Amino acid sequence: MPPVRVGLLGLGTVGGGVVNVLSRNAEDLARRAGRRIEVIHASARNLSAPRICSLDGLLLTTNPMEVVENPDVDVVVELMGGMSPASQLIRRALELGKPVITANKALIAHEGNELFELAQSQGTVVAFEAAVAGGIPIIKAIREGLAGNRIEWLAGIINGTGNFILTAMRDEGRTFADVLSEAQILGYAESDPTFDVEGIDAAHKLTILASIAFGMPLKFDAVYTEGISQLQTEDVRYARELGYQIKHLGVARRHATGVELRVHPTLIPERRLLANVDGVKNAVLVWGDAVGPTLYYGAGAGAEPTASAVVADLVDVVRTLTADPNHRVPHLAVVPDQVTDLPILPMEAVETGYYLRLTVEDQPGVLANIARILANHGINIEAMIQKEVSAETAHLPIVLLTHPLREATMNAAIDALEVLESVRSPVVRLRVESLSG
Numbered sequence: 446m447p448p449v450r451v452g453l454l455g456l457g458t459v460g461g462g463v464v465n466v467l468s469r470n471a472e473d474l475a476r477r478a479g480r481r482i483e484v485i486h487a488s489a490r491n492l493s494a495p496r497i498c499s500l501d502g503l504l505l506t507t508n509p510m511e512v513v514e515n516p517d518v519d520v521v522v523e524l525m526g527g528m529s530p531a532s533q534l535i536r537r538a539l540e541l542g543k544p545v546i547t548a549n550k551a552l553i554a555h556e557g558n559e560l561f562e563l564a565q566s567q568g569t570v571v572a573f574e575a576a577v578a579g580g581i582p583i584i585k586a587i588r589e590g591l592a593g594n595r596i597e598w599l600a601g602i603i604n605g606t607g608n609f610i611l612t613a614m615r616d617e618g619r620t621f622a623d624v625l626s627e628a629q630i631l632g633y634a635e636s637d638p639t640f641d642v643e644g645i646d647a648a649h650k651l652t653i654l655a656s657i658a659f660g661m662p663l664k665f666d667a668v669y670t671e672g673i674s675q676l677q678t679e680d681v682r683y684a685r686e687l688g689y690q691i692k693h694l695g696v697a698r699r700h701a702t703g704v705e706l707r708v709h710p711t712l713i714p715e716r717r718l719l720a721n722v723d724g725v726k727n728a729v730l731v732w733g734d735a736v737g738p739t740l741y742y743g744a745g746a747g748a749e750p751t752a753s754a755v756v757a758d759l760v761d762v763v764r765t766l767t768a769d770p771n772h773r774v775p776h777l778a779v780v781p782d783q784v785t786d787l788p789i790l791p792m793e794a795v796e797t798g799y800y801l802r803l804t805v806e807d808q809p810g811v812l813a814n815i816a817r818i819l820a821n822h823g824i825n826i827e828a829m830i831q832k833e834v835s836a837e838t839a840h841l842p843i844v845l846l847t848h849p850l851r852e853a854t855m856n857a858a859i860d861a862l863e864v865l866e867s868v869r870s871p872v873v874r875l876r877v878e879s880l881s882g
């Protein structure tokens with residue numbers, strides 16, 4: 446069989462990793478795919494920029510559309526990122542009937558519904574394993590390995606940069622800005638790192654995971670999104686005193702009334718495996734009705750871990766090049782006419798436990814007032830720590846953990862607490878997940 450000829454759009458961190466992995470593992474890959482896989486044509490913005498890979502033997506261009514339209518290119522791999530021109534390039538490749546592999550979670554989360562439809566109508570596929578949790582084969586695990594289950598919920602640390610920052614700040618006492626710049630140098634961060642630190646990248650990935658887990662269309666706009674940029678080191682410290690780690694978590698859960706979709710910093714009991722996922726590592730906990738909990742762990746970003754997922758997709762695509770498109774694994778795990786819209790619950794309807802930090806004046810009766818307001822809202826306190834009065838401000842931090850309750854109730858209680866003269870605004874609120882079932 447002749448080799449499968451790949452056109453590569455983007456020669457940065459992931460593109461460079463893909464060239465290296467394809468070259469180093471060429472023999473094994475040919476044995477697995479049944480044909481050799483060769484990059485023949487590649488594009489980048491600046492052809493003389495330094496690279497992590499050799500470009501020997503590659504036809505190079507600054508015009509990615511040339512690669513897509515090259516009649517010798519059988520498969521297009523998009524590793525440029527961003528919406529435009531990636532969207533137009535992928536659409537053109539699909540119109541030409543060429544399979545596309547992409548790591549672009551932003552594009553899949555926003556335009557995946559149309560891209561999958563276009564691919565389907567052209568008898569081809571869009572593969573996107575690298576788009577979620579980097580090298581962890583989580584798409585394949587949910588779509589194929591767990592196909593026997595009704596998936597009830599999943600929760601994951603799905604942004605490597607954010608976890609890298611949180612871990613280094615906690616363990617090495619480094620500043621947010623310093624660790625973020627290291628993540629950028631290591632190639633973990635998005636080209637706009639606010640996507641990482643404001644939770645947008647994690648929301649893109651949660652959108653994709655939820656659609657595959659529940660067989661529903663991609664609904665990025667419905668994800669409740671909070672990042673880590675507002676997180677304060679004292680809350681990380683107090684959480685640890687209470688036996689918790691703070692992680693940036695994405696949660697998708699199915700209820701009779703709809704689906705909850707949310708990403709935010711979360712307290713996780715320190716005995717849970719997810720609480721111990723550090724650095725650039727990601728992990729996704731998936732709960733299926735038959736199998737119970739399963740956990741997937743590995744590198745969430747970086748050149749070769751991400752290339753591992755891209756190359757796995759290439760092998761899959763090559764294996765099925767001649768298969769009837771209707772018999773391939775469906776994009777969203779269920780056959781296209783069975784993708785079912787589900788309502789997404791507003792955040793106010795979601796139930797979690799809460800961590801609250803109140804900064805109060807050191808006056809008699811303050812605690813009694815706080816306890817009264819919480820009791821009036823039917824809120825039970827599960828744990829409380831009261832710290833020393835600050836010599837400078839005469840203020841006193843009080844930290845509380847509550848049992849699970851609706852977000853709307855907590856919003857009302859916080860509003861009432863902030864009205865108290867002795868309580869300084871704002872009350873810090875973080876969510877708590879037991880992840881037990």
Ligand SMILES: NC(=O)C1=CN([C@@H]2O[C@H](COP(=O)(O)OP(=O)(O)OC[C@H]3O[C@@H](n4cnc5c(N)ncnc54)[C@H](O)[C@@H]3O)[C@@H](O)[C@H]2O)C=CC1
Pocket residue numbers: 454455456457458459460488489490491507509523524525526527529530548549550575576579632633634635636745746747748751
């Ligand atoms: N870096 C990582 O660890 C991971 C990245 N991803 C995704 O992989 C994709 C690529 O990411 P990186 O390799 O980190 O990016 P990068 O910035 O290192 O590389 C991007 C490449 O695309 C080219 N490019 C970008 N825009 C272009 C344009 N308009 N015209 C021509 N060429 C253009 C650049 O010249 C460069 O060669 C993104 O979608 C990213 O979200 C996914 C998982 C992990």
Ligand SMILES: N[C@@H](CC=O)C(=O)O
Pocket residue numbers: 576578579603604605606607633634635641646745746747
């Ligand atoms: N910027 C992303 C890259 C992988 O998806 C991350 O840090 O997780």
Ligand code: NA
Pocket residue numbers: 574575576577578579580581582583584754
């Ligand atoms: Na993956």
